[in-house]
Amino acid sequence: DAEITQSPRHKITETGRQVTLACHQTWNHNNMFWYRQDLGHGLRLIHYSYGVHDTNKGEVSDGYSVSRSNTEDLPLTLESAASSQTSVYFCASSAQPNTEAFFGQGTRLTVV
Amino acid sequence: DAKTTQPPSMDCAEGRAANLPCNHSTISGNEYVYWYRQIHSQGPQYIIHGLKNNETNEMASLIITEDRKSSTLILPHATLRDTAVYYCIVRVGNTGKLIFGQGTTLQVKP
Numbered sequence: 565d566a567e568i569t570q571s572p573r574h575k576i577t578e579t580g581r582q583v584t585l586a587c588h589q590t591w592n593h594n595n596m597f598w599y600r601q602d603l604g605h606g607l608r609l610i611h612y613s614y615g616v617h618d619t620n621k622g623e624v625s626d627g628y629s630v631s632r633s634n635t636e637d638l639p640l641t642l643e644s645a646a647s648s649q650t651s652v653y654f655c656a657s658s659a660q661p662n663t664e665a666f667f668g669q670g671t672r673l674t675v676v
Numbered sequence: 677d678a679k680t681t682q683p684p685s686m687d688c689a690e691g692r693a694a695n696l697p698c699n700h701s702t703i704s705g706n707e708y709v710y711w712y713r714q715i716h717s718q719g720p721q722y723i724i725h726g727l728k729n730n731e732t733n734e735m736a737s738l739i740i741t742e743d744r745k746s747s748t749l750i751l752p753h754a755t756l757r758d759t760a761v762y763y764c765i766v767r768v769g770n771t772g773k774l775i776f777g778q779g780t781t782l783q784v785k786p
Contacts (some may be wrong), residue, residue, distance in 0.1 A: 595772045606763075607776040608722070622773070639700070647749055654719050661772030667719030 567591075570655050570668035577675055583642040585671050587655030595658045596638040597665065598622075598630065600651040608652065614661075645675045647649055680764045686779045688758075696780050698764030701745040705759040709740060710774065711749045713760040720776075721737045723749065754784045775777065 574659045577583050587596065599622075600621040609622030611630040611658040619630050627649060642649055650673050658665040681699040688694040710712065710725040724731055724738045726747070731738045737750040751758055763779040 597773070599776075605776050607774075609775065612773060613731060621777075652717065656719075656774075658772055661770045662767065664710070664722040664725065665772070665774060666722065669719050670717065 567655055567656060568666050568668045570671050572671060574672045577645050579645060579647060579675055581645050584643050585640045585653055587638050587668060588636055589657040590636065591657060592635055593657035593659050595661060597639045597656040599654045600624065602651050602656060647675050650675045680766055680777050682764050682777060682780045684778065687783050687785055688754045689755055690784055690786050692754060693756040694758065694782060696749040696762050696782065697746065700748045700766050703744050703766050709747050710765040710767050711738065712763045712765065715760040726758065756784050756786065759784045
């Protein structure tokens with residue numbers, strides 16, 4: 565079955581290190597999204613992409629970057645991890661802008 | 677971007693219908709209403725969406741008022757496994773972005 569997977573599921577890293585979270589989907593969806601979820605803030609959009617080589621900033625993009633070299637993957641990079649980036653990160657994909665989006669199971673990142 | 681307003685929490689008896697309201701008074705003509713839910717710390721799960729007509733699928737029904745300023749998600753026979761946070765979202769135009777609010781925490785009680 566087609567799916568969307570995130571890895572790792574849990575990660576602990578140190579302040580200042582570069583961290584990359586992986587997101588892979590097998591539906592061949594054009595649209596992919598990254599969200600973070602913190603207590604009291606719900607899910608907030610970090611970056612999104614409408615296709616290969618396309619990337620766009622969301623509402624909380626500072627300190628994060630993405631690249632889209634193929635349809636299946638949208639890795640999220642924290643250039644220099646900060647304690648404020650401790651969060652649960654969710655990736656999602658959808659076929660078209662107005663079709664349902666499917667979410668991964670999340671990556672719990674702790675920056676110490 | 678159109679905003680949504682939901683009650684922070686609701687209770688429902690097991691086996692009864694759960695009716696979750698949502699206000700979206702600033703919705704634009706081409707914006708869809710989506711409902712997702714999040715069980716514990718899992719990824720959000722798609723439930724249903726609609727533009728102006730009422731919709732039904734195997735999980736739920738979506739009732740949208742004629743002026744489209746509000747909607748109601750109906751879970752016809754709530755079970756304990758339906759306990760979750762339910763998000764009503766107005767999808768931003770043709771961008772595909774889902775902007776989440778705080779949602780409604782539904783507690784289904786035996």
